[in-house]
Amino acid sequence: MLIIAGSRGMIGAGILSARGALRSGAGLVTLAVPKDQQASVIKHLSPEAMTLGLSESSAIPSVLGFMKKRRITSLVIGPGLSRKTQARTFVRKLLPRLGSFPTLKGIVLDADGFIALSGTEILKKMKIPVIVTPHAGELSLFTGTKTSASPAGRKGQAEKFAKLNRVICVLKGHRTVVASGRATFVNPTGNPGMARGGSGDVLSGMIGALLPNVRPPEAAFKAACAGVYVHGLAGDLAAREKTEIAMSAGDLAEKIPSAFKKILR
DSSP, X not given: OEEEOOOTTOHHHHHHHHHHHHTTTOSOOEEEEEGGGHHHHHHHSOTTOEEEEEOXXXXXXXXXXXXXXXXXXXXXXOTTXXXXXXXXHHHHHHGGGOTTOTTOOEEEEOHHHHHTTTTOSHHHHOSSOEEEOOXXXXXXXXXXXXXXXXXXXXXXXXXHHHHHHTSEEXXXXXXXXXEOSSOEEEOOOOOGGGOSTXXXXXXXXXXXXXXXXXXXXXXXHHHHHHHHHHHHHHHHHHHHHHOXXXXXXXXXXXXXXXXXXXXXO
């Protein structure tokens, strides 16, 4: 899988996403980052992951060439990408060109990768499964309407967004909602200690790793549900050991193997 993430001052987001992917069944993980940040990323990245340095002038050809050569099956775009014009333009130009990759099982759009498409019709035109993972603030920014605080309201808004834009919508927060427009899952796992920077980055990597490993039909929906559930369970295990006050996103990522082990038992 390929993760396109990170920008100056936000390289940790992509690293956390890669950790989530490596712990969730991805065979090979490559983290694509700005070329001037590549050396910094390598210092902190798990040795099992690879990197791809991107320059602003040739980012799209580099990504497309890499995806074709490595037969990428899963793509994550957005953790720490920034909301600068260059990043937004990159996402808007790249997505319409991804329908020609027969090996690609789906795309996860997180954080700035999701926000970049606000005001466009690109999501509705995608020919491959797309999973978007906004929290309430990001969904409000995208739609221009306030996200409901009530469980029923959140569920309804996630379902409406999924159906209108033909995506799987993962609306993060207390009792994360996963909606496909045809089915809806409300997650029972997780705790308030997960409400901090980096937790969502781990989740994007987990869902991306699960995408090619889930059987159809509705593989993208199943991958999103499984990722959200295991992510929350890992957070519960981390909170049990570290407390909700002191746990970090990195602690959550380290508990993913324990969460899978618990489920398999």
